[in-house]
Amino acid sequence: MPQNSRRSFLKDLSVGLGAFSIANPLPDLAAEAVPKTPRKLGIALVGLGNYSTKQLAPALESATDCYLSGIVTGTKDKESVWRAKYGIKKANTYNYENFDSIASNDDIDIVYIVLPNSMHAEYTIRAAKAGKHVICEKPMALNAAEGQAMIDACKANGVMLSIGYRLHFDPNTIEIMKLAEERPYGPIKYVQSEAAFAIGNNLDAWRLNRELAGGGAVMDMGIYCIQAARYATGEEPIAIRAQETKTDWGKFKEVDETVTWQMEFPGGAYSNSTTSYNLRANRLYVSYAQGAALLEPATKYTGIKGRVFRGQNPVRTLEVQTVNQQERQMDGFARGVREGIPSIVSGEEGLRDMKVIDALYRSLATGGKRVEI
């Protein structure tokens, strides 16, 4: 099945408008066969919670390279509402019992896992075995071992894996990445990244459940800070120290409430981050030897803005961009799938964060000792 799926996918292979800088590996002969309007790839959303409802489904309405072709839900009521709203065929509607039969559905090219963290690995692997390309929400898994198993399963089944890192498609965030690559202001000295919000009692209650979420603020929001420090330096951290505090022992009985941590990077940069489920903070600050860059807010769906400084003088404003991050993210993956080009937010990219998170929790468990990554 995976091999068939892969072959049928290859028939549709075409070169989309490139969000990717990697050279097109296709021979000239194939280029001549490119249709004028490439087929939109069908995406099935697995899990119809808040993020699917408010962000992904609307983004798929305006997407150019993919569309919402299927849904997977355990809630009968949602099924009828979504089918009516998005004109989804009955045959493209699945539940968690018949999920694996998605393998024979040609309308579904990509499965997007939007389930609680503890189910990411299982459903990614099942989707891979069904021969479907996979987007999995962040964090990709509960830990690096699961993440590696997901990557292995996707490779073994010839499907592509991408993680739901939408910020790689935000123009201002891309500017921060460019500054890390081009280093116009010299070496990177320091990154301060914070991502935190005050979580409600009812919304997404699974996030407060250790078994389902695998952890608290770190898994959900801290991962943005880790990402930010990584793309702001363009380097992988080599060591970490982490600290935890808790003020609401009822609500956060099972998961971390507020965590801070510091990371060492091989080029000498150092980061300090804060994440929390019980306060508001959202910023990325990068200090270069001869300048700085700031995004504040840094991780929101809309409104990301900032400034670039030469020395201490602002030299450029990073204006609010009105792009739909999720639409770009899914379109980018769809084009990559068509072109056979791995996602810029691949499983391997997700795995790097899981390795950091594993080390972070090891540091917390030792009372804040330095842990090598």
Next chain:
Amino acid sequence: MPQNSRRSFLKDLSVGLGAFSIANPLPDLAAEAVPKTPRKLGIALVGLGNYSTKQLAPALESATDCYLSGIVTGTKDKESVWRAKYGIKKANTYNYENFDSIASNDDIDIVYIVLPNSMHAEYTIRAAKAGKHVICEKPMALNAAEGQAMIDACKANGVMLSIGYRLHFDPNTIEIMKLAEERPYGPIKYVQSEAAFAIGNNLDAWRLNRELAGGGAVMDMGIYCIQAARYATGEEPIAIRAQETKTDWGKFKEVDETVTWQMEFPGGAYSNSTTSYNLRANRLYVSYAQGAALLEPATKYTGIKGRVFRGQNPVRTLEVQTVNQQERQMDGFARGVREGIPSIVSGEEGLRDMKVIDALYRSLATGGKRVEI
């Protein structure tokens, strides 16, 4: 001598324009004797380095309640330059050998210690014994024990002690203090404060010398972050954890280069701070339950600005204020001395920071363990 000095000071006692909110303790009879223009108090600067030269002496030129009446320096060349520039009498010029004879000089009411940290305690105590009121630069001492000895000496000699905390006289910083007092946005959840710069090799070389500075970035810049977390919460921290990193083992052989730390406050607030001598960062962010406040930059001599948020919506801009912080600070102390009202940045205020710094270094020494303050 201190008692005489105190008595001669009392003859001049008058009510200045109040920077102080504490009720005037004088009887009505004394109020009738207030002269229209109170005498300006004479200040002697002890140590004519960068801060005295570029900040304090210029500020004293425009001050209304005090003036530069004397200097204490070990450098003959500086003596003549300063005497010429500021019209200082030969008799009001001292060196470190004859410093104690300042006791008999009626032109000098206040001694401002602007020496390397290791000399703060000695010269504050000698000034107190000479019957002079004292302003001492921050950090007030190398540790809390020295700070307590300074407070005791000033009390025993009937003189007032103030620490060079200029930000308490910055209008935008005062807004942050008011928010801590009035709490219009509910409980204080989180403070992020950072103060760091890239230190040169030559300027103020004593700052890189452990014996003279007592420590590195923490002593010089970290104290701003501690102050900020304290005035942003209006509370005293109860525990601290600290982490250190070093990239330049040559320049920072003797002192700390980059340090991060977290503090717990009794009302549940948590802080995360970064200080360094090898990167640039300058910010104060406060997250309240229903709002936030931001100063960026937060500790500069000029240009401090920020915003106040209700929820996540900016509701007020804290515009750049053109006040001279040092002038206000010294005028405020001079009025307090005249009125017999303790400084709002008293020795006790300085001691609170020294206790935190002592705990911070204890935490560093234990590899980042939680230390109660």
